[in-house]
Amino acid sequence: MPWLELQLTLDAAAQPDAEAALEDLGALSVTLMDADADTPDEASIFEPGVGETPLWQSLTLLALFEADRDRRGIVHVLQDALPELAPGAIGFREVADRDWERAWMDRYRPMQFGRRLWIYPWNIEPPDDRDMSAIVRLDPGLAFGTGTHPTTALCLEWLDRLDLAGKTLLDYGCGSGVLAIAALKLGAARAIGVDNDPQALIATRDNAARNEVSDGLHVCLPNELSTDAQADLFVANILAGPLAELAPRFAALCKPAAPFALSGILAGQEGELLDRYRACGFVDLRAVHREDWVRIEGMRE
Ligand SMILES: C[S@@+](CC[C@H](N)C(=O)[O-])C[C@H]1O[C@@H](n2cnc3c(N)ncnc32)[C@H](O)[C@@H]1O
Known part of the structure; x- marks a missing residue:
């Protein structure tokens, strides 16, 4: 089954609000990446401990949804929750079942x-x-x-x-x-x-x-x-x-x-x-x- 992956790039200070909004939207999982890394390989995913803030100034959140979710609905909710969101900060792509969590395995x-x-x-x-x-x-x-x-x-x-x-x-x-x-x-x-x-x-x-x-x-x-x-x-x-x-x-x-x-x-x-x-x-x-x-x-x- 394919999935819908949302990429959201934002200032680190906005991370708690973004995660809360993604949770309300029913995201199946949320992963943090350093937005300044050139490639996902270099993204230094460093899972913050409970209650800790991330290490980076700028973050990319990757959130996974079921493939049939309404993209425009997701964008509206995020824009309401994060009024400072830059234009172009939100992207979507469809990922095949095995790709999620595992794409890095190939590299x-x-x-x-x-x-x-x-x-x-x-x-x-x-x-x-x-x-x-x-x-x-x-x-x-x-x-x-x-x-x-x-x-x-x-x-x-x-x-x-x-x-x-x-x-x-x-x-x-x-x-x-x-x-x-x-x-x-x-x-x-x-x-x-x-x-x-x-x-x-x-x-x-x-x-x-x-x-x-x-x-x-x-x-x-x-x-x-x-x-x-x-x-x-x-x-x-x-x-x-x-x-x-x-x-x-x-x-x-x-x-x-x-x-x-x-x-x-x-x-x-x-x-x-x-x-x-x-x-x-x-x-x-x-x-x-x-x-x-x-x-x-x-x-x-
Ligand atoms: C950076 S990872 C390290 C994983 C692995 N040991 C390694 O060296 O790659 C940090 C791990 O510590 C856990 N962690 C963070 N704060 C913790 C705490 N106060 N007590 C126990 N585990 C904690 C996180 O859940 C995470 O799995």
Whole structure:
């Protein structure tokens, strides 16, 4: 069945009103993209956490409707809800069933992180001679985390360097599960994936099953995490705001001397976070840059 995709380009400040209007219109899903990216590949889809504002000045929202929806009716409702909308900000196209959520799959290629780790899209078979132990087969579904985003790449490269044998990794903000699954493929005994988006927990479970690592994986919402859970290694790719807020919680979740990495930090935001994590009992801190993004890594005291 074909679908109707609406593209709406607007100022980031208008995003909450636009999302509310699209919800009222019965949009089946809404995806955010950086409107300044040249191609959808570069669009850096960075799903904002609950209640967080997006990172970009200008956004494109992609909304999906059933194919027979009245386009003019949709335009009228949006123009009423968003009087500042620029002429030409709204576009439509029909997309075939499989295209939605999956068009990127055609452009998504195997990628190597560090020395051992490979991410393969689900639709591409790794060559027989490649060591399967460090290959993650991925279908992110609706959740964030394919390895194409610099924040994920920073975490994957960090994981690749570690000796994970027999360890437990806690992946806070697991999205597609890419980091937890990579850790299991690299030899971790257990991984715990935590996310406040139930869709991400489904994607993580699905991807773990595809990679045959379900036995080592536990996924849950933040409030379901056992109070005495403590990890040998800790990674969180969220955003600077929640990372700052959650620092004491993360400190409690790490065993003494646990290596940890934080990502989702824009260049320029690392100074305050370094101070905050130092104050919360993390040591040997350093910032690693990639494009506009920063990874903070170090160790629990
Ligand atoms: C940028 S994605 C990272 C996904 C994956 N770990 C990766 O590195 O590609 C951030 C994820 O964190 C989740 N998230 C955001 N804020 C959170 C919070 N306060 N608690 C738990 N999960 C959160 C989002 O739902 C999203 O799935």
